Amino acid sequence: MNETFMRVALEQATLGAAAGEVPIGAVLVVNDRVISEAFNQPIGSLDPTAHAEVLVLREAARALGNYRLTDATVYVTIEPCLMCVGALVHARVREVVYGAVEPKTGALVTVMMLWTAFASVFSLLLGYSRVPYAAALEGDYFKIFARVHPKHHFPHVSLLWLGAAAAVFCLFKLADVVTALVVIRISTQFLAQTLGVIVLRRRDPDLPRPFRMWLYPIPAVLAFLGFVYVIVMRPKSLESIRLAVLVIIVGTVLF
Numbered sequence: 001m002n003e004t005f006m007r008v009a010l011e012q013a014t015l016g017a018a019a020g021e022v023p024i025g026a027v028l029v030v031n032d033r034v035i036s037e038a039f040n041q042p043i044g045s046l047d048p049t050a051h052a053e054v055l056v057l058r059e060a061a062r063a064l065g066n067y068r069l070t071d072a073t074v075y076v077t078i079e080p081c082l083m084c085v086g087a088l089v090h091a092r093v094r095e096v097v098y099g100a101v102e103p104k105t106g107a108l109v110t111v112m113m114l115w116t117a118f119a120s121v122f123s124l125l126l127g128y129s130r131v132p133y134a135a136a137l138e139g140d141y142f143k144i145f146a147r148v149h150p151k152h153h154f155p156h157v158s159l160l161w162l163g164a165a166a167a168v169f170c171l172f173k174l175a176d177v178v179t180a181l182v183v184i185r186i187s188t189q190f191l192a193q194t195l196g197v198i199v200l201r202r203r204d205p206d207l208p209r210p211f212r213m214w215l216y217p218i219p220a221v222l223a224f225l226g227f228v229y230v231i232v233m234r235p236k237s238l239e240s241i242r243l244a245v246l247v248i249i250v251g252t253v254l255f
């Protein structure tokens with residue numbers, strides 16, 4: 001099917017070339033039916049936004065009487081530019097199929113993705129580096145982690161260690177890392193926290209509690225059961241639970 005519609009898009013691109021435009025064609029398809037087709041025509045229509053993708057979106061929205069095209073697939077001969085990617089997202093298009101990569105705009109998107117990924121990893125590291133730092137300050141962790149940068153006053157030792165530890169995970173498969181993260185976070189953090197609420201209340205009933213949990217303890221119990229369900233229902237759950245237990249034991253021994 002892809003090929004048939006891509007051929008329609010290519011025909012449009014040829015029409016664009018004949019009209020003296022940059023030859024890019026697009027076709028919008030819903031349930032294997034062509035709704036609209038167009039070629040790139042900023043020059044002829046004196047409209048810098050008249051890219052093939054935008055034109056098929058406009059025409060399809062009018063034809064279908066809906067600006068949301070959730071069932072649509074757009075075939076375009078060349079990787080869409082940033083503007084068109086934005087328009088395709090606004091139109092809630094289900095799928096975009098493009099023929100050839102466009103090195104210029106494609107590279108731009110890659111750079112933006114790398115930049116975002118870098119920023120997200122960096123801000124996470126900054127945040128989590130405070131955990132060993134705080135533990136070291138209280139005397140529960142290696143003293144060196146309590147050191148702060150002499151000039152900029154942030155826990156640089158902790159940050160560098162965490163960065164190095166995080167880099168090690170680049171050596172594993174992404175899917176495995178994600179699985180490990182889900183299981184470890186649920187088993188060591190979320191489950192422990194939901195139980196912790198109940199234990200704390202039992203042990204220290206007079207502790208001031210500025211935050212109230214409505215219908216206590218039902219939300220905590222439900223959350224606990226929900227997280228157990230998420231872990232147990234995973235494929236190969238036994239294997240990952242075994243690994244998580246191993247991590248907990250190693251961590252406890254190290255601590």
Ligand SMILES: [Zn+2]
Binds near residue numbers: 080081
């Ligand atoms: Zn475009």
